[in-house]
Amino acid sequence: MAAQHGLEAHSHGNVPIQTRSERPRSTSVSDFPEISNRQEIWRYVPLDKLRGLDKEVMGELSESEVTAELASGTSMRWVDSTDPLVGSAGLPEERVAAAAWTNASKTLVIEVEAESETTDASFVKIAANTAEANALHVVVSVGNHAKATIALDHLGQGVLGENVEIVLGDGAQLNFVTLQEWESGSTHVSTQFSKLGRDSSLKHVVVTMGGDLVRVVPAVSLSSAGAEVNMYGVYLAGSGNYFEHRPYVDHIAENCVSNVAYKGALQGAGAHTVWVGDVLIRESAVGTSTYELNRNLLLTDGARADSVPNLEIETGKIEGAGHASASGRFDDEQLFYLMSRGIDEDQAKKLVVRGFLSEVIQKIGIESIEQRLISAIEAELEKAGA
Amino acid sequence: MTTLEIKNLHVSVETDQGSKQILRGVDLTIKSGEIHAVMGPNGSGKSTLAYSVAGHPKYEVTDGQILLDGEDVLEMSVDERARAGLFLAMQYPVEIPGVSVSNFLRTAKTALSGEAPKLREWVGDLRDAMGNLRMDSDFTERNVNEGFSGGEKKRHEILQLELLKPKIAILDETDSGLDVDALKVVSEGVNRAHADNGLGVLLITHYTRILRYIKPDFVHVFVAGKVAEQGGAELAERLENEGYDRYTKAAV
Ligand SMILES: Nc1ncnc2c1ncn2[C@@H]1O[C@H](COP(=O)(O)OP(=O)(O)OP(=O)(O)O)[C@@H](O)[C@H]1O
Ligand SMILES: [Mg+2]
Numbered sequence: 001m002a003a004q005h006g007l008e009a010h011s012h013g014n015v016p017i018q019t020r021s022e023r024p025r026s027t028s029v030s031d032f033p034e035i036s037n038r039q040e041i042w043r044y045v046p047l048d049k050l051r052g053l054d055k056e057v058m059g060e061l062s063e064s065e066v067t068a069e070l071a072s073g074t075s076m077r078w079v080d081s082t083d084p085l086v087g088s089a090g091l092p093e094e095r096v097a098a099a100a101w102t103n104a105s106k107t108l109v110i111e112v113e114a115e116s117e118t119t120d121a122s123f124v125k126i127a128a129n130t131a132e133a134n135a136l137h138v139v140v141s142v143g144n145h146a147k148a149t150i151a152l153d154h155l156g157q158g159v160l161g162e163n164v165e166i167v168l169g170d171g172a173q174l175n176f177v178t179l180q181e182w183e184s185g186s187t188h189v190s191t192q193f194s195k196l197g198r199d200s201s202l203k204h205v206v207v208t209m210g211g212d213l214v215r216v217v218p219a220v221s222l223s224s225a226g227a228e229v230n231m232y233g234v235y236l237a238g239s240g241n242y243f244e245h246r247p248y249v250d251h252i253a254e255n256c257v258s259n260v261a262y263k264g265a266l267q268g269a270g271a272h273t274v275w276v277g278d279v280l281i282r283e284s285a286v287g288t289s290t291y292e293l294n295r296n297l298l299l300t301d302g303a304r305a306d307s308v309p310n311l312e313i314e315t316g317k318i319e320g321a322g323h324a325s326a327s328g329r330f331d332d333e334q335l336f337y338l339m340s341r342g343i344d345e346d347q348a349k350k351l352v353v354r355g356f357l358s359e360v361i362q363k364i365g366i367e368s369i370e371q372r373l374i375s376a377i378e379a380e381l382e383k384a385g386a
Numbered sequence: 387m388t389t390l391e392i393k394n395l396h397v398s399v400e401t402d403q404g405s406k407q408i409l410r411g412v413d414l415t416i417k418s419g420e421i422h423a424v425m426g427p428n429g430s431g432k433s434t435l436a437y438s439v440a441g442h443p444k445y446e447v448t449d450g451q452i453l454l455d456g457e458d459v460l461e462m463s464v465d466e467r468a469r470a471g472l473f474l475a476m477q478y479p480v481e482i483p484g485v486s487v488s489n490f491l492r493t494a495k496t497a498l499s500g501e502a503p504k505l506r507e508w509v510g511d512l513r514d515a516m517g518n519l520r521m522d523s524d525f526t527e528r529n530v531n532e533g534f535s536g537g538e539k540k541r542h543e544i545l546q547l548e549l550l551k552p553k554i555a556i557l558d559e560t561d562s563g564l565d566v567d568a569l570k571v572v573s574e575g576v577n578r579a580h581a582d583n584g585l586g587v588l589l590i591t592h593y594t595r596i597l598r599y600i601k602p603d604f605v606h607v608f609v610a611g612k613v614a615e616q617g618g619a620e621l622a623e624r625l626e627n628e629g630y631d632r633y634t635k636a637a638v
Pocket of ligand 2: 434477558
């Protein structure tokens with residue numbers, strides 16, 4: 001197809017080194033080895049940019065760095081991390097997450113009342129302003145049959161080890177967006193565990209636009225029948241950005257649906273993105289339907305996108321499972337077509353990049369964020385004079 | 387009055403085996419209001435000629451000139467050529483995911499006229515042009531060329547021709563893949579642009595079928611990278627009956 005001109009499609013994913021379910025889980029740092037690039041999960045990460053997140057001890061993000069605009073039915077408070085709410089969605093699978101877990105004595109709880117419904121979005125802003133490594137623990141809890149939209153916006157300059165737990169009650173519907181708009185000098189390692197109640201539905205959106213090292217690992221456990229998760233990601237990496245996204249869907253219960261789609265654009269020497277998509281369909285997950293996709297558009301030489309889909313299937317009784325992954329150069333034919341209609345090169349490139357990402361941007365469903373993202377993309381393309 | 391002059395044009399492409407010469411000295415002059423048909427066997431270089439005029443980066447001009455009213459077209463970028471009044475209806479228009487036809491057309495119109503068209507007028511023009519080409523109005527919400535049938539792609543090219551109002555248009559096999567009804571509709575579009583804007587046309591085709599609807603003033607036989615013979619409309623009839631054997635043998 002002309003649209004995929006120049007793309008290299010992978011026909012099959014890599015075989016995982018170790019099955020995902022066998023990874024150790026613990027909140028204790030000492031249960032994990034020192035971080036090195038020899039470990040698969042840290043393989044690509046520029047370790048010199050961890051900036052203290054790999055240490056056993058780190059500080060704690062102060063409460064004043066978190067502000068919020070909340071929709072009706074949604075509330076926010078700080079609790080001690082001994083609260084039973086903490087730890088209900090998942091446990092760390094690596095060292096930074098474990099360190100962030102143990103160093104956060106307080107937990108930010110964002111709660112949506114059961115059966116409350118609103119189309120307004122709640123915005124929680126995390127504006128860091130320190131070069132010191134800090135921990136943050138967030139629990140998002142959505143009551144039974146509630147319907148809500150929550151956006152977690154990370155900005156400023158910071159070094160943040162973060163765990164986010166998302167717990168959906170039965171029949172709940174959550175549109176959750178995590179934005180990483182860090183300034184340079186920032187490092188952010190975020191693990192986001194989601195646990196979905198029966199017939200609940202989660203839309204999990206990751207938008208990464210800035211930061212020297214940003215690694216987001218959204219892990220969704222589908223342990224109740226009939227749950228559905230849609231995971232979307234958009235990222236735009238420039239020189240000096242390293243962005244890693246590792247979505248993981250664990251199909252445990254029957255008749256669950258997962259759909260993962262991440263798209264990224266890269267420009268500038270040294271821009272590097274990594275996408276590792278893991279889907280595990282356990283023997284119990286009869287009637288599963290899943291699809292995962294990652295596409296990257298390389299706008300200039302010297303940028304690098306790694307893309308690895310892993311699909312592990314332990315039962316033959318599924319509805320469907322598939323994946324696609326491709327990274328390709330900017331399509332000169334598209335550019336030529338637009339320019340032959342009088343559109344100058346800069347604008348033609350913007351059109352193509354916006355078009356490429358729009359499939360995912362349109363899924364966000366929060367107008368103000370979509371607009372902001374489009375403006376940010378245009379500004380970024382202008383900056384490089386691409 | 388606009389004149390496009392192609393003089394002694396030599397063009398090569400880079401291949402894995404090195405540079406390959408395709409055009410070997412093409413001479414053609416097209417003026418406003420004239421309709422030229424170019425016919426020739428597969429691989430003779432017709433699309434190469436079209437792309438070279440439009441400025442596709444794949445083709446390297448090694449000798450010769452292209453002038454538009456005396457201005458050096460070869461010095462212009464692709465978009466500058468379009469803004470100077472050249473248009474190419476492509477043989478294989480490319481898909482552009484995520485870019486709607488409506489956004490694309492408005493952006494192109496704005497780029498060509500230097501200012502955004504007045505919304506009310508633009509919407510009217512678009513609706514009329516689409517109606518004339520028997521295109522559904524929801525077509526504008528689709529992404530450029532994505533999932534278009536062969537016929538829809540060609541109509542979309544002619545829609546642009548009518549809305550963007552170039553001075554000289556090259557139509558690269560706009561007739562291929564069209565059924566008779568679509569061929570008529572598309573031909574009417576070209577004839578409208580010709581009658582209304584005094585468009586000069588270079589029509590590349592394999593068949594005389596389209597020449598029943600679009601009457602050429604000149605017919606050029608294109609063989610092995612150059613014009614082998616020129617004549618009036620009657621030459622097309624002869625080609626249809628006799629084929630290109632006469633020329634291809636001579637070219638060897
Ligand atoms: N990028 C390229 N690499 C190698 N050869 C090329 C390239 N582009 C064109 N050619 C060759 O140049 C010659 C002319 O091609 P062109 O497409 O101009 O022919 P055409 O007359 O338009 O043919 P058709 O009637 O099939 O459309 C052909 O032999 C073609 O294979
Ligand atoms: Mg051709």
